[in-house]
Amino acid sequence: MTIKKLLIANRGEIAVRIIRAARELGIKTVQVHSTADAESLAVKLADESVAIGPPQAAKSYLSIPAIIDAAKKTGADAVHPGYGFLAENAEFADACAVAALVFVGPSANAIRMMGDKVAAREAAMRAGVPTVPGSDGRVDDLETARRVIAETGFPIMIKAAAGGGGRGIRIATTQEEFDRLVPQAKAEALAAFGDGGLYLEKVIERARHIEVQILGDGHRAIHCFERECSLQRRRQKVWEEAPSVSLPESVRRKLCASAVSLAESVHYSGAGTLEYLYDDASGDFYFIEMNTRIQVEHPVTEFITGVDLVREMLRIAGGEKLRLKQSDIAIKGHAIEVRINAEDPAQNFMPAPGTVATLRVPGGNGVRFDTLLYQGYAIPPFYDSLLGKLIVWDEDRPAAIARLTRALNELEIGGVKTTRPLHLALAGDPSVQKADFHTRWLEGWLEANATKLAAE
Amino acid sequence: MPKQILSPLPGTFYRRPAPDQPMYKNEGDSVAVGDVIGLIEVMKSFNEVKATEAGKIVKFLAENEDAVMAGQPLAELA
Numbered sequence: 001m002t003i004k005k006l007l008i009a010n011r012g013e014i015a016v017r018i019i020r021a022a023r024e025l026g027i028k029t030v031q032v033h034s035t036a037d038a039e040s041l042a043v044k045l046a047d048e049s050v051a052i053g054p055p056q057a058a059k060s061y062l063s064i065p066a067i068i069d070a071a072k073k074t075g076a077d078a079v080h081p082g083y084g085f086l087a088e089n090a091e092f093a094d095a096c097a098v099a100a101l102v103f104v105g106p107s108a109n110a111i112r113m114m115g116d117k118v119a120a121r122e123a124a125m126r127a128g129v130p131t132v133p134g135s136d137g138r139v140d141d142l143e144t145a146r147r148v149i150a151e152t153g154f155p156i157m158i159k160a161a162a163g164g165g166g167r168g169i170r171i172a173t174t175q176e177e178f179d180r181l182v183p184q185a186k187a188e189a190l191a192a193f194g195d196g197g198l199y200l201e202k203v204i205e206r207a208r209h210i211e212v213q214i215l216g217d218g219h220r221a222i223h224c225f226e227r228e229c230s231l232q233r234r235r236q237k238v239w240e241e242a243p244s245v246s247l248p249e250s251v252r253r254k255l256c257a258s259a260v261s262l263a264e265s266v267h268y269s270g271a272g273t274l275e276y277l278y279d280d281a282s283g284d285f286y287f288i289e290m291n292t293r294i295q296v297e298h299p300v301t302e303f304i305t306g307v308d309l310v311r312e313m314l315r316i317a318g319g320e321k322l323r324l325k326q327s328d329i330a331i332k333g334h335a336i337e338v339r340i341n342a343e344d345p346a347q348n349f350m351p352a353p354g355t356v357a358t359l360r361v362p363g364g365n366g367v368r369f370d371t372l373l374y375q376g377y378a379i380p381p382f383y384d385s386l387l388g389k390l391i392v393w394d395e396d397r398p399a400a401i402a403r404l405t406r407a408l409n410e411l412e413i414g415g416v417k418t419t420r421p422l423h424l425a426l427a428g429d430p431s432v433q434k435a436d437f438h439t440r441w442l443e444g445w446l447e448a449n450a451t452k453l454a455a456e
Numbered sequence: 457m458p459k460q461i462l463s464p465l466p467g468t469f470y471r472r473p474a475p476d477q478p479m480y481k482n483e484g485d486s487v488a489v490g491d492v493i494g495l496i497e498v499m500k501s502f503n504e505v506k507a508t509e510a511g512k513i514v515k516f517l518a519e520n521e522d523a524v525m526a527g528q529p530l531a532e533l534a
Contacts, residue, residue, distance in 0.1 A: 036523070055523045056468055191476065342499065351499035353466060381466040382523065385499040 002318040003027050003078040003102060007071045008042065009092075010082030011061060012372045013388055014294070015042035018080045021310035030074045032067055034060035036380040041372050048074055055382045061085045064092050068099050078102035078317060084384070087293040088115055088164075104317040105270045106216075106292050113266060114290040118161045118199050124287040127265040129258040132277065132286040134201035142179070145200060149178070152202035158185045159201060162193035164289055169235075171203060204286065206438040207277035209237075210244050212259035213301045215312055216268035217322040223256040224305045225331055227297055228435075231426070231442045233349070238419075238442060239426060240297035241336045242304050245397055245435045246280045255285050260326075262287070271298070271313045277439075296339070296389065299368060303335035303393040334397040336404050338426075340371075341385040344417035346454045353381040358414030362407035366393040366400075369411070379416065387418060397435070401427050422453065459509050459533035460517070463524045467498035469505075471520040479520075481531075486512045493531060496524070509533060 005028040008015045019029045019042060031046035036055035043049040050070040053060030060066065062085055071079060079101050081087040093108035105111070114120045118138050121131050135148045138161055149156055158181055160168030170185050172178035182198065190196035209232065213224040228244035229237040247255065259274040273291045278284075298309050307324065316322065343349040359375045371388030373379075379387065392407055394400040405427045408420055426432050431441070446453070463469065471479045471494045481493045487507040494505045511533030518530045 056521060191474075351501050353499060381498045382468060383499065 003314060005030060005074065005076045005078070006104070006314070007032060007067070007074065007076035007079045007101075008046065008082065009061070009067050009079050010085055010087070011037050011040060011042060011383065012386065013370045014082040014296070015040075016045060016372060017370055018082060018310055019045050021308065021314060022080075025311060025314055027078075027314065030070065030076045032061075032070050034382070036382050039377070041374055041377070044374075050074060055380065057085065057383065064089075064095050067092075068095055068101070071099065071101055076101065078104055078314075080104040080314070081293065083293050083296060088291070090115065102317050104313055106268055106272065107218075110266055110268055111292045114272075114292050115164070116161055116197075117159065117164055117289055118197065120290055121199070121287070123266055124262055127258070127262040129262050129274075129287045130285060132201040132204060132288060135199045137199065138197045139200055142182070145178070145182070148200050149175070152200070154178075155203040157201045157203055158182060159199055160185065160189035160193055160195070161197035161199055162189060162195040164291075168192060201288075204277045204279060206281075206440070207279055208244070208246055208437075209275065209439050210247065210255070210278045210285065211273045211275045211295075212256050213295075213298070213309070214259050214263045214268065214272050214274065215307075215309070215316070215322060215324070216263050216270065216272070217316050217320070218267050218269040219264075220322055221260050221263035221268055222322065222324055222326045222329060223260050224301050224307055224309070224329055225256060226252065227300055229297060230437050230439050231432075232439055233442055233446065237297065237339070239336065239338050239423065239432075240300055241334065241397075241400075242300040243331050243334070244278075245334075246278065248283070251278075251283055251285065258285075258287070262290070268292075270316055271309050296386070297337050299370060299389065299391040300335040300337045303366075303368070303391060304331050304333060305329050306332070333393055333395050334400045335391060335393045336397075336400050337389050337391040338404065338408070338423040339386055339419065340388045340390060340411070340413070340423075341419045342379055342387050342416055343385050343419055345419055345422040346417075349419075351381070351385050352417035353379045353385075354416040355379070356413060356415055358412060360410060360412035362390065362410035364407070366403055367407045368392075369407075373413065387413070387416075390423075398433070401433060425449065425453065458514070459511055460529040461493060461505065461507055461509075461531045461533065463496055463518075463526060463528045463530050464505065465496045465498045465503055466526045467496040467503075467524065469518045469520070469522050469524045469530060470495040470497065470502075471516070481513055483513055483515055486510075487533070505530060507533075 029046040052066040086092040090108040090112040096103040231239040
């Protein structure tokens with residue numbers, strides 16, 4: 001192992017997750033933190049910690065000079081960016097290279113290419129991966145746009161080339177609406193991402209969100225099968241599982257092979273995820289984007305394959321070849337993850353920071369709780385509302401749902417409103433139990449069940 | 457005790473709707489009940505801060521982008 005001291009350029013549950021993986025490999029850890037996170041679990045667990053700025057992320061976790069400086073000061077030789085913050089920032093990867101630090105992730109070029117959603121779409125097409133019908137590249141004039149629409153029809157999505165993760169998307173249902181939205185979308189994309197480039201994609205109605213986990217070492221890539229994340233609210237994932245019970249074996253094989261082919265075609269190194277829309281009526285799947293980082297929902301894949309993804313990321317970044325062959329990876333059983341957020345489902349998911357008065361963590365066979373919480377912790381209001389992820393594994397999906405319900409009933413976070421009641425209600429819902437859902441299903445369900453949730 | 461507008465939530469205080477837009481209110485401006493004087497960002501969600509009393513803003517007690525606690529005075533009214 002060439003990495004000796006790893007700096008974690010993130011916070012929260014993923015920082016804790018990375019510290020654990022590093023420690024098991026004998027790597028020392030440095031946790032950077034804002035002043036609001038001085039008492040965080042990650043700071044307490046790491047070998048060393050360095051304060052890098054005030055609470056606002058823009059001045060701390062997003063400050064490239066402050067993070068590079070902390071690495072130099074502590075003698076760290078590698079940086080793990082986690083997810084969010086600087087994880088998909090090519091300039092940060094470049095800055096690490098300039099400072100002779102190993103960036104635990106793909107090359108800056110791979111980040112740049114996949115971060116430009118149009119370039120990613122083109123790379124997918126070149127690798128023979130089906131993409132959502134739409135524009136060939138960026139759409140610069142209304143004439144090209146009209147030609148695309150003549151083929152796809154309405155509704156159509158206007159997406160920012162520099163967007164991703166559900167941001168920078170508008171849907172037009174008529175030509176008038178389209179003509180009105182395009183200039184708005186351009187201006188907004190320019191302001192938000194510094195790039196006003198737009199592209200068009202047909203709206204796939206009633207699609208499932210399916211994504212493939214891959215690992216690459218720059219030469220060879222393998223997949224660790226798929227996850228299904230169709231239960232979303234405002235395009236944010238709420239409940240994730242692996243494998244997807246909606247995929248026939250023949251489609252699974254094609255889908256996973258397409259992900260490996262795209263990853264190898266860009267010489268991908270590290271852990272990455274290719275996201276697809278899947279139409280279970282036709283059996284067609286379409287690539288939408290690639291995330292060049294570890295994802296929040298990675299533990300469901302770890303449960304069904306037995307692969308420790310963060311450990312493999314660290315080994316690859318340390319210069320090792322991929323240790324696993326495709327034939328080493330098999331699906332065993334079923335895993336489900338639910339996101340425990342500091343939000344009140346009874347009050348339209350109003351954020352609810354507070355102090356953890358009591359904490360009872362669920363346990364037992366097949367139960368994992370990745371969290372940033374401890375008893376007495378004051379949850380800062382400055383960051384994401386994710387408090388933890390409850391992940392369960394069992395022999396099959398019905399058993400996993402029963403185990404999830406049992407574990408949710410054990411979980412007790414005193415003094416803070418969380419999304420636990422939402423997950424209990426979902427676990428008891430007949431449609432969820434039959435996996436009869438699509439990416440817009442949850443929003444309809446939330447409207448229909450608003451009064452029930454308010455009464456909890 | 458001068459009249460004050462308090463932060464309803466903990467988080468980051470913003471005095472403008474977006475970085476490229478003008479301030480909601482400046483010192484010396486009059487406010488009516490319900491006028492928006494700023495935003496509090498809490499866990500990536502933005503919540504408007506409204507005046508609960510009418511008056512004239514004498515002085516802001518928190519700067520744009522300051523971290524604030526729930527109940528912390530944001531502005532002083534006369």
